[in-house]
Structure formats: C-alpha cells, structure tokens
Amino acid sequence: MTQQDIHQLDQVTSDQMHRGPQVKINTPESMTQLIKRWQQEKLITPLDRHFALEMAALHQEDSPLFLLISVLVSQQLSTQHTCLVLDHVDFSNPLHERQSSCYITLSKEQLHAALLRFAAISQGVGLTGKSEAIPQTPLILEQNRLYLNRYYCYEFELAAVLKRLNLNEQNNQTLAKQSSIDQQPLALLFPEQGLVTTGAQPANVEDFDWQKIAVATALQQQLAIITGGPGTGKTTTVTKLLCLLVLEYQQQTSTEYQTSKAPFIKLVAPTGKAAARLSESIKASKQRLKSALSNIQESHLLQQLQAAALQIPETTSTIHRLLGVIPNSPQFRHHPDNPLRLDVLIVDEASMVDLPMMFKLLSALPKHAKVILLGDQDQLASVEAGAVLADICQGLKHAVAGRNIHQWKMRYSSANIEQLHRLTNYDLQQYACESVGIGDSLVMLLKSHRFEDDEGIGQLAKAVNQSDAITIQKVWQHNYKELLWIEHTDQTSLAPLTQHNKATGLTRLLDEAIDNYGLYLDLAKQKGSDPMMIIESYNRYRVLCAMRAGPFGVDGINQAISQALTDKNLIQPNSEFYLGRPIMIQNNDYNLELFNGDIGLILYDNTQQNRLMAHFIKADGSILKVLPARLPSHQTCFAMTVHKSQGSEFANVALVLPEKPSPSQTQLLTKELIYTAITRAKLKFSCLGSAKVFEKASLRATQRASGLAQRLWETMD
Numbered sequence: 001m002t003q004q005d006i007h008q009l010d011q012v013t014s015d016q017m018h019r020g021p022q023v024k025i026n027t028p029e030s031m032t033q034l035i036k037r038w039q040q041e042k043l044i045t046p047l048d049r050h051f052a053l054e055m056a057a058l059h060q061e062d063s064p065l066f067l068l069i070s071v072l073v074s075q076q077l078s079t080q081h082t083c084l085v086l087d088h089v090d091f092s093n094p095l096h097e098r099q100s101s102c103y104i105t106l107s108k109e110q111l112h113a114a115l116l117r118f119a120a121i122s123q124g125v126g127l128t129g130k131s132e133a134i135p136q137t138p139l140i141l142e143q144n145r146l147y148l149n150r151y152y153c154y155e156f157e158l159a160a161v162l163k164r165l166n167l168n169e170q171n172n173q174t175l176a177k178q179s180s181i182d183q184q185p186l187a188l189l190f191p192e193q194g195l196v197t198t199g200a201q202p203a204n205v206e207d208f209d210w211q212k213i214a215v216a217t218a219l220q221q222q223l224a225i226i227t228g229g230p231g232t233g234k235t236t237t238v239t240k241l242l243c244l245l246v247l248e249y250q251q252q253t254s255t256e257y258q259t260s261k262a263p264f265i266k267l268v269a270p271t272g273k274a275a276a277r278l279s280e281s282i283k284a285s286k287q288r289l290k291s292a293l294s295n296i297q298e299s300h301l302l303q304q305l306q307a308a309a310l311q312i313p314e315t316t317s318t319i320h321r322l323l324g325v326i327p328n329s330p331q332f333r334h335h336p337d338n339p340l341r342l343d344v345l346i347v348d349e350a351s352m353v354d355l356p357m358m359f360k361l362l363s364a365l366p367k368h369a370k371v372i373l374l375g376d377q378d379q380l381a382s383v384e385a386g387a388v389l390a391d392i393c394q395g396l397k398h399a400v401a402g403r404n405i406h407q408w409k410m411r412y413s414s415a416n417i418e419q420l421h422r423l424t425n426y427d428l429q430q431y432a433c434e435s436v437g438i439g440d441s442l443v444m445l446l447k448s449h450r451f452e453d454d455e456g457i458g459q460l461a462k463a464v465n466q467s468d469a470i471t472i473q474k475v476w477q478h479n480y481k482e483l484l485w486i487e488h489t490d491q492t493s494l495a496p497l498t499q500h501n502k503a504t505g506l507t508r509l510l511d512e513a514i515d516n517y518g519l520y521l522d523l524a525k526q527k528g529s530d531p532m533m534i535i536e537s538y539n540r541y542r543v544l545c546a547m548r549a550g551p552f553g554v555d556g557i558n559q560a561i562s563q564a565l566t567d568k569n570l571i572q573p574n575s576e577f578y579l580g581r582p583i584m585i586q587n588n589d590y591n592l593e594l595f596n597g598d599i600g601l602i603l604y605d606n607t608q609q610n611r612l613m614a615h616f617i618k619a620d621g622s623i624l625k626v627l628p629a630r631l632p633s634h635q636t637c638f639a640m641t642v643h644k645s646q647g648s649e650f651a652n653v654a655l656v657l658p659e660k661p662s663p664s665q666t667q668l669l670t671k672e673l674i675y676t677a678i679t680r681a682k683l684k685f686s687c688l689g690s691a692k693v694f695e696k697a698s699l700r701a702t703q704r705a706s707g708l709a710q711r712l713w714e715t716m717d
C-alpha cells in the first residue's frame with residue numbers, strides 16, 4: 001500500500017466542523033476494521049480494542065478520531081504509563097507500522113480543540129485547581145496529556161497529599177518549635193568524623209553527613225523521602241530516626257494513640273519478601289545502634305537513647321495487609337474515612353509502589369501521622385502504572401553539561417536550611433532554591449557503605465546508572481573478581497566486553513547454577529535439616545532473566561537448570577512436587593496468607609517424616625508450611641524475572657539477557673532493568689549476554705508518561 005492509496009475515509013460530522021477545524025483521519029479502511037487488523041497483527045492487545053469499542057459504544061461516539069485516541073490511551077496504560085502524551089504520538093503513523101495505514105494532519109492546537117469537542121473528554125482542572133472541580137468525563141485532557149479519569153484523579157490527589165505533607169515554611173517553623181529534639185541527641189547518634197566542624201563549611205557534598213541531614217529532615221517534616229542506592233544506609237538512618245522519634249514521643253505530652261511508651265510506628269513494604277527483608281535489616285541495624293551507643297560516655301541522654309532504641313519495632317507487614325484487603329475488591333478497609341491507626345509510617349522499597357497504591361496508602365493516613373518513604377529512585381519502576389518515586393525525585397535531577405549523564409542536587413527553602421542548621425549545625429546555603437517544590441522533604445544518600453569505590457559491583461552499577469558506555473566497558477575489562485561476563489556464543493575476540501573472560505555460553509551458566517543450587521539441594525536431602533537454613537542457602541544465589549518467554553527467558557532457563565540438576569542427580573523431578581523444588585506463587589491466597597511473588601521450597605516436613613510440604617519464610621521470620629496440593633497457582637523458581645527480584649538481595653546473582661532480542665523485547669531491556677539486577681547482588685554478579693545487547697540496554701532509560709513530577713515541582717511556590 002502506498003501513500004497515494006490512502007485516501008480520506010472519514011471526517012468529523014458537519015456539526016463538529018462548523019465548531020472548529022476539520023479533522024481528517026486518512027485510512028483505507030474503516031477505523032473499526034483497522035483496529036481489528038491492528039489487533040490481529042498484535043500491534044494492540046484485545047483489551048485495547050475492546051476498550052476503544054466499549055468507550056465508543058458507551059458514549060455514542062462513532063468518530064474514528066475518538067476510537068483511535070481510545071486505543072492509544074488504553075495501550076499506554078497497559079504499558080504502565082499513567083497517561084497518553086499527545087506530543088509523543090506520531091500522528092502520521094501512530095502505531096509505527098512499516099507502512100502507515102492511518103494518519104492525521106493536524107496541528108497540536110487543532111487536535112486539542114478536536115478532542116475537547118467530544119462529550120467524553122474534558123479539560124482538567126490544571127495544576128492548581130480544586131479536586132471537587134475535576135470533571136466526571138471518562139477522559140481528561142490536561143496540557144498535552146490525556147488521562148483516563150481514574151488515573152487523573154489518582155495523580156491529582158496523590159500530588160495534593162504529598163504537597164500537604166511537605167509542610168510549607170510557616171508550618172515548618174510551627175512544627176520545629178514543637179519538637180523537643182535538639183542538636184545533642186543527633187550529635188550522639190552521628191559522631192562527626194572531623195570533616196565538618198562548627199562554622200567551617202565543607203566544599204563538597206560528600207563531606208556532609210547526609211544520613212544526619214535525612215534524620216533532621218524527617219524530624220521536622222511530616223513527609224520525608226530518603227532515597228539512595230543499595231548500602232547507602234537507608235535502614236541505618238531510619239533506625240536512628242525511629243530512636244529519636246521514640247525519644248521525642250516520650251518527651252511530649254500526648255498524641256492521638258498514646259497508650260504506651262512508644263509512638264504507634266508501622267513498617268511496611270510492597271511485597272512479603274521486601275517486608276521480611278526490612279524486618280531483618282531493622283533488627284541488624286538496631287544491634288549496630290545498640291553497640292554504637294554502648295561505646296559512648298555515660299550520660300542521662302545516652303540512657304534515654306538506649307531506652308528508646310529498645311522500643312524500635314521490628315515487625316513489618318505488606319502495604320496490602322496494613323490497609324486491610326477486601327477479597328475481590330480493589331478497595332481497602334482503611335481509606336480517608338476510616339484512617340489507619342498509627343503515628344509514624346515507614347514505607348520501604350517505595351520505587352515498587354505504583355500510583356494507585358501510593359495514593360490509597362497516603363490518603364489513608366490520619367492527619368497527624370508522619371510518613372517516611374525509603375527507596376532507590378534509579379531502580380525499575382513499579383510493575384503497575386506510574387513511576388512515583390522517580391517522579392518525586394525528578395526535580396533534583398540536573399543534566400551535566402556536555403555529557404550524557406545527570407547529577408542530583410537538593411533544593412531547600414531558606415526556612416528549611418535554618419531548621420536543618422538548628423539540628424545539624426550544617427550550613428546548607430548552597431542548596432538554597434527559590435523554586436523548592438517538595439524539595440524540603442527530600443534527602444538523597446549518595447555514598448554506598450556496602451561497596452568500596454574500587455569494587456566491581458558498585459562500579460558497574462554506577463556506570464550503568466549513568467548510561468556511561470565507556471566506563472561500562474572499562475569495568476568489564478578490569479577483570480574484577482566480583483564480576484563474571486559470559487558471552488552467549490564464543491565470540492571472545494570480537495566482543496570488547498569479553499576480552500578478559502574465557503567463559504562462554506549457557507553451559508557455563510548452568511555449571512554455576514549446579515555449583516550454587518547444589519549446596520541447598522544437598523542440605524534438603526538430609527532429613528532433619530532446618531528448613532530455615534535450607535531456604536537461606538537457596539537464597540544465596542539466584543538466576544534473573546530479563547523476560548519471561550523464550551529460551552533465555554524464565555521459562556527456558558528454568559527448564560535448562562532443572563535438566564542440568566536432574567543430570568547431576570541433584571533433583572528427581574519424577575513428580576510435580578519433588579524434594580527441593582523452588583516455587584514462586586503467582587496468585588494471592590488470603591486464606592493461606594500466600595501472595596503473588598512469595599517464594600518457597602518443597603522440603604521434608606520435620607514433624608512428619610517423608611511428607612513433603614511447601615515451606616515459606618513469613619514476613620515475621622517464622623516458617624509457613626503448606627500442603628503442596630493446596631498451593632495457589634505457582635511456577636518453578638530456579639530463575640525469576642528481574643522485576644520479581646525487586647526488594648530481594650542475594651549474595652550471588654546471574655543475569656541472563658536474550659541472545660537476539662526481538663524489537664518488543666528490546667523495549668524491555670533498559671538501564672533500570674540492568675541496574676536493578678546488578679544491585680540485587682552483594683558479593684558476585686555474572687551476566688550471560690552479548691556485549692552489544694548489554695551496552696544498548698544500559699543506554700536506554702525508561703520513560704513513563706506522567707504529570708506527577710510537574711504537579712510536585714512546578715506549583716509549590
């Protein structure tokens with residue numbers, strides 16, 4: 001089909017024409033036929049088509065433009081965008097066909113005018129409008145973004161909640177006056193290392209103790225967002241913060257829920273796995289805090305801090321559990337009219353929380369509650385729509401001139417700088433900013449205490465995060481002992497990344513899998529072994545795949561590893577639930593308390609010899625045993641997707657990238673995916689891939705369409 005063959009088949013009704021510019025959709029077939037063909041050609045999903053047809057039927061719109069725009073909005077939502085950015089659509093070929101079969105020649109203004117003529121589309125209330133004024137139409141157009149009403153509301157309301165929690169200057173001062181915490185306890189918890197002294201200001205960002213600034217921020221703000229990569233001390237910081245909040249609480253008169261000596265603190269994470277890990281990290285961090293305090297000279301304040309440290313809670317739960325799931329309903333038991341009972345909420349792994357969930361969580365808080373979000377803004381965004389944490393941090397991002405990399409810089413109001421000085425004695429004037437947005441609530445921890453600057457994993461993560469192709473190559477070629485490159489095929493001499501590595505192909509990966517998984521499988525065979533120990537051993541190693549399907553996806557790699565372990569007699573998969581089979585749950589089962597993403601092992605039941613049971617570690621650290629036959633939908637888990645690995649860490653991680661990714665797979669291979677995979681590894685990171693695929697993925701940043709960043713950063717002043 002040539003462009004000449006394409007002729008105008010439709011245009012808006014004459015009724016619409018006299019009200020504005022003429023809209024022509026040029027297509028050789030009717031729009032209904034066209035979207036049917038698009039579905040057959042897998043350019044859109046059945047859901048996209050169904051959605052568009054339903055919308056058209058419901059709103060009695062037979063305009064091809066309405067159908068097209070509905071298809072595009074649905075397509076955006078199913079790819080985790082919050083809205084359709086009209087400027088991003090190529091209206092000369094909206095679905096990137098080899099030969100366009102549909103095009104519109106309209107200016108931006110004409111398109112906006114045409115869209116707003118549909119009864120089903122209204123103009124949004126703008127960045128400063130009122131929530132009550134949000135129109136009821138199914139689609140809402142704001143600036144160049146077209147939203148489904150529900151997502152517009154989520155975004156608008158979440159921005160409103162965040163802005164309310166991020167106190168303005170006046171409230172800031174009021175709250176600071178109420179706080180009984182001063183410099184002294186902070187100085188005890190954060191002993192200076194000689195870099196910052198009163199009055200003498202450090203020239204470099206690294207010379208400030210940003211953990212101390214984070215604690216000071218959270219003490220005086222109702223909302224604090226503490227972000228940073230792995231090992232930057234988020235848990236350490238929040239543990240010290242909780243210690244001070246308990247102390248502050250004890251010194252204050254009363255709050256709404258004061259029934260004990262400690263504030264009502266809740267610690268949550270998006271998944272059971274992440275919640276369990278948070279509990280472990282808090283326990284370890286509490287131990288470190290207790291021993292650090294035992295080395296300080298005896299004083300009344302020290303005794304108070306020691307007592308407060310004992311009150312720091314260790315119990316965690318998932319966000320779903322905290323909010324109270326109502327089976328088969330997207331609503332929760334807690335919401336603005338039935339708020340949660342708590343004084344302080346800590347949310348770990350906030351990057352995994354999607355837009356609707358973040359809104360539901362924050363809007364269910366009681367008015368006085370303090371909330372602290374912890375996470376790594378550079379990790380993969382949530383599995384569902386939105387990239388809330390990245391949007392929140394967006395205002396701190398600065399491009400580095402002349403280089404394709406960025407840096408972060410805090411943005412503080414003068415009132416906040418004054419308060420931070422009061423608590424830390426630091427002069428943070430260099431971060432003073434007139435247009436602060438929600439900057440007063442944000443602190444970024446940039447120094448990793450887990451990886452030394454000269455260690456491979458940290459170096460590689462940093463280079464990938466910066467999309468710095470030259471450094472990525474250098475890091476791989478450096479031959480760090482913590483890194484292993486496995487080229488898909490034996491092309492060592494051709495691929496620059498592999499010059500120093502002899503390992504090649506899937507066989508090499510399988511050897512590694514046999515060595516690592518063999519350890520827990522040997523333990524599992526010994527009757528009477530402690531299931532906790534076996535699961536911990538299994539959790540030391542994990543194969544992560546970029547995608548699900550294909551020989552190098554989760555399905556193919558699981559099969560290959562199962563076969564390799566069978567060949568070595570490490571497993572006997574002659575029945576579905578064989579000894580040692582790792583299992584990942586794929587559906588929530590509220591009765592069994594098993595949730596999507598939970599991972600367990602089929603092991604001997606210690607209380608009943610020879611009986612095999614599925615064993616899971618629960619968020620509280622105890623073991624949950626389930627009869628295999630009762631398990632909800634599940635799959636084998638020698639390999640899992642990088643997405644599912646968020647919130648987990650393993651001593652040793654092997655990432656598998658597809659050998660020759662298809663165009664749609666290529667879209668999924670982003671730097672956030674690679675960065676997330678690398679940062680799951682504590683001691684060793686291997687990658688089976690091809691140098692070119694790794695490099696290209698590291699250069700591709702995820703873009704999620706959303707207006708949240710603009711709402712948070714452009715309307716505050």
Ligand SMILES: Nc1ncnc2c1ncn2[C@@H]1O[C@H](COP(=O)(O)OP(=O)(O)OP(=O)(O)O)[C@@H](O)[C@H]1O
Pocket residue numbers: 211228229230231232233234235236237281285288449450
């Ligand atoms: N200021 C510091 N000085 C020295 N070591 C530190 C400091 N802060 C944290 N650490 C150490 O770094 C390690 C990681 O700290 P922590 O667990 O708090 O980081 P995190 O950001 O929560 O990590 P993760 O991303 O894994 O959750 C711990 O061993 C901790 O003791």
